[in-house]
Amino acid sequence: MTTQPSNIPGPTGNGTEPAQPDRRRFLGTATLVGLSGAGLSAGLVACGKETAETAGAAAEQLSHEVAPGQLDEYYGMYSGGHSGEVRIVGVPSGREIKRIPVFNPDPMSGWGQTNESKQILGTRPDGRVRYTTGDTHHVHGSYSDGTYDGKYFWVNDKIHSRLARIRGDTMECDAITELPNVQGFHGVFPDKRDPVDPALNRTSRVFCGSEFHIPQPNDGSNMEDASAYYALFTCVDSETMRVRWQCRVDGNMDLVATSFDGKLAASNQYNTEGGTVFAQMMSAERDACVFFNIERIEQAVRDGRFTKIKGSDVPVVDGTRAASADPATALTCYVPVPKNPHGVNASPDGLYFICAGKLSPTVTVIELSRVLDWFGGKLADPRDAVVAEPEIGLGPLHTAFDGRGNAYTTLFLDSQVVKWNIAAAIKAFGGDQTATVVLDRVDVHYQPGHTNASMSETREADGKWLVSGNKFSKDRYLPVGPLHPENEQLIDISGEKMRLAHEAPVWSEPHDFIIVRRDKVRTRQIYDLAEFPDATTDMTGSKIVRDGRRVTVHLTSVAPSFGLTEIRVRQGDEVTLILTNLDKIEDLTHGLAIPKYDINFIVHPQQTRSVTFTADLPGVYWYYCTHFCHALHLEMRGRLFVERA
Numbered sequence: 331m332t333t334q335p336s337n338i339p340g341p342t343g344n345g346t347e348p349a350q351p352d353r354r355r356f357l358g359t360a361t362l363v364g365l366s367g368a369g370l371s372a373g374l375v376a377c378g379k380e381t382a383e384t385a386g387a388a389a390e391q392l393s394h395e396v397a398p399g400q401l402d403e404y405y406g407m408y409s410g411g412h413s414g415e416v417r418i419v420g421v422p423s424g425r426e427i428k429r430i431p432v433f434n435p436d437p438m439s440g441w442g443q444t445n446e447s448k449q450i451l452g453t454r455p456d457g458r459v460r461y462t463t464g465d466t467h468h469v470h471g472s473y474s475d476g477t478y479d480g481k482y483f484w485v486n487d488k489i490h491s492r493l494a495r496i497r498g499d500t501m502e503c504d505a506i507t508e509l510p511n512v513q514g515f516h517g518v519f520p521d522k523r524d525p526v527d528p529a530l531n532r533t534s535r536v537f538c539g540s541e542f543h544i545p546q547p548n549d550g551s552n553m554e555d556a557s558a559y560y561a562l563f564t565c566v567d568s569e570t571m572r573v574r575w576q577c578r579v580d581g582n583m584d585l586v587a588t589s590f591d592g593k594l595a596a597s598n599q600y601n602t603e604g605g606t607v608f609a610q611m612m613s614a615e616r617d618a619c620v621f622f623n624i625e626r627i628e629q630a631v632r633d634g635r636f637t638k639i640k641g642s643d644v645p646v647v648d649g650t651r652a653a654s655a656d657p658a659t660a661l662t663c664y665v666p667v668p669k670n671p672h673g674v675n676a677s678p679d680g681l682y683f684i685c686a687g688k689l690s691p692t693v694t695v696i697e698l699s700r701v702l703d704w705f706g707g708k709l710a711d712p713r714d715a716v717v718a719e720p721e722i723g724l725g726p727l728h729t730a731f732d733g734r735g736n737a738y739t740t741l742f743l744d745s746q747v748v749k750w751n752i753a754a755a756i757k758a759f760g761g762d763q764t765a766t767v768v769l770d771r772v773d774v775h776y777q778p779g780h781t782n783a784s785m786s787e788t789r790e791a792d793g794k795w796l797v798s799g800n801k802f803s804k805d806r807y808l809p810v811g812p813l814h815p816e817n818e819q820l821i822d823i824s825g826e827k828m829r830l831a832h833e834a835p836v837w838s839e840p841h842d843f844i845i846v847r848r849d850k851v852r853t854r855q856i857y858d859l860a861e862f863p864d865a866t867t868d869m870t871g872s873k874i875v876r877d878g879r880r881v882t883v884h885l886t887s888v889a890p891s892f893g894l895t896e897i898r899v900r901q902g903d904e905v906t907l908i909l910t911n912l913d914k915i916e917d918l919t920h921g922l923a924i925p926k927y928d929i930n931f932i933v934h935p936q937q938t939r940s941v942t943f944t945a946d947l948p949g950v951y952w953y954y955c956t957h958f959c960h961a962l963h964l965e966m967r968g969r970l971f972v973e974r975a
């Protein structure tokens with residue numbers, strides 16, 4: 331966030347007044363100050379009126395209460411922002427159930443410390459983890475038949491442009507790919523089916539949009555001329571996690587959406603200007619939503635119609651405006667939308683992508699069949715793919731769906747969620763004055779970014795719960811120092827009117843989340859030793875193997891003891907300790923810590939994990955179990971003897 335004086339009055343309000351978008355077709359500088367964050371305080375201070383939470387309470391309300399011993403109906407899969415992690419939050423209870431370390435080394439689990447996690451995270455030549463920071467924004471799940479199949483979840487790292495995959499069965503990260511040639515990797519979405527192989531009715535690619543345009547190659551040889559910078563749209567194979575291809579675009583990319591038929595992916599662009607500073611990035615009245623014709627791009631790659639950027643082996647196809655001038659051969663289609671849009675979301679009926687206006691009080695509805703018409707030479711002007719553009723309020727950012735034809739868009743500046751009807755918006759755009767587009771508004775607290783609804787961007791959108799991810803909680807929770815948590819507010823959208831049902835704080839700083847019906851996720855509680863070639867398969871197998879200065883300790887754990895009570899090494903040895911947890915009981919996880927060697931990690935039932943360290947400190951070090959496992963958990967320890975050299 332930029333630093334701005336906080337006393338500049340912005341037109342921000344908090345949604346306690348009805349929005350009057352007509353007065354402000356596009357937002358001016360004062361509004362931008364509000365958008366930029368610090369200026370929010372002017373608007374935030376002014377709030378405190380009653381909210382609309384009791385309005386329209388219907389007889390049949392959903393209950394958000396989850397009684398003791400009961401399970402939530404949905405998994406909320408949350409990004410964790412620049413904490414670098416992913417969280418699992420129960421919906422509707424708002425209870426945080428798990429944190430999944432992804433880009434963030436984690437002392438509890440040993441993520442970033444075990445050899446296995448280091449291999450996923452990547453290391454520097456000295457063996458340290460390559461990056462210890464990460465910025466996760468968007469979590470999306472793999473699809474089969476247009477809905478979640480629970481196999482994988484993906485999340486982006488905006489800082490280092492990495493894509494991480496989380497196994498749906500163990501909810502642990504199993505792969506990370508660093509995207510070449512890009513910076514500011516922000517939007518991510520898997521395809522919802524394979525467009526080339528119709529028989530493969532499931533995710534096989536993950537699409538990644540990058541915000542920042544950079545010199546190519548970015549090796550210091552050509553830094554000054556920003557007009558030569560460009561950004562790339564990247565396709566990653568969902569199984570191998572290898573980069574398949576990249577597509578060069580004009581402008582930048584932000585969020586990503588994909589069609590249900592697998593034919594199109596798209597990204598909203600707020601910097602078609604190619605600006606390097608704020609003022610340039612908002613100079614044009616219109617930016618774009620750029621569509622990618624997946625079949626054509628992959629055909630171009632197969633035909634060898636690509637180049638490579640020095641230092642990278644990834645095929646790069648040309649999706650610039652100039653290269654896509656002829657619809658018959660174009661790889662991309664740039665649909666103009668009002669200035670600096672944010673967010674693009676796919677409606678669950680498969681018909682539309684919706685871009686939120688951000689600096690325009692509108693949302694833009696783009697009909698996918700018309701984009702395909704443009705590629706087919708049947709639509710002259712890409713702008714004619716826009717079938718509605720209703721004004722809904724100030725600072726629209728993201729849109730969710732109920733599966734009944736309604737959309738729910740967050741208004742950052744108005745601190746509201748707006749319910750509007752897509753069909754009515756299309757009628758109104760066509761000139762029907764009688765169409766009622768906006769159906770309801772609910773105040774949220776405060777300044778919402780993302781929103782999502784239960785199963786929203788799937789064919790099974792069920793229209794029950796909507797969560798508003800509010801960037802500021804301000805006065806909603808006990809003050810805890812300078813930084814407040816964010817505020818996730820739960821809204822019942824099952825009736826005509828929205829009803830604010832519940833709220834829960836979340837620690838900094840989730841952006842997006844998806845709300846997945848619990849039967850879509852099938853986790854396992856016990857690993858399979860067969861996955862681990864280095865496993866010690868029985869309790870008597872613990873041993874110490876020396877090979878010159880290299881010592882391998884094969885250690886088992888069965889509550890409440892390790893397979894060895896003494897480990898003897900010599901000062902200067904390189905020690906690899908491989909711990910296999912032979913317990914087979916659900917939730918019987920052990921930890922292993924070694925004092926002064928800065929080692930701690932956990933091992934789940936029937937799992938093997940290892941650490942490698944140099945035994946440079948002579949003396950006795952009690953290794954002990956850190957994860958409470960048994961009445962004799964405290965007794966679960968042994969001595970590491972490091973003999974003087």
Ligand code: K7E
Pocket residue numbers: 467468516585672673727728778779780841842
């Ligand atoms: Cu999805 Cu926060 Cu990265 Cu919008 S972004 S708010």
Ligand code: CUA
Pocket residue numbers: 889890919920921955956957958959960963964966
């Ligand atoms: Cu094993 Cu605690």
Ligand code: CA
Pocket residue numbers: 600601602603610611612613614616617669670
């Ligand atoms: Ca712009």
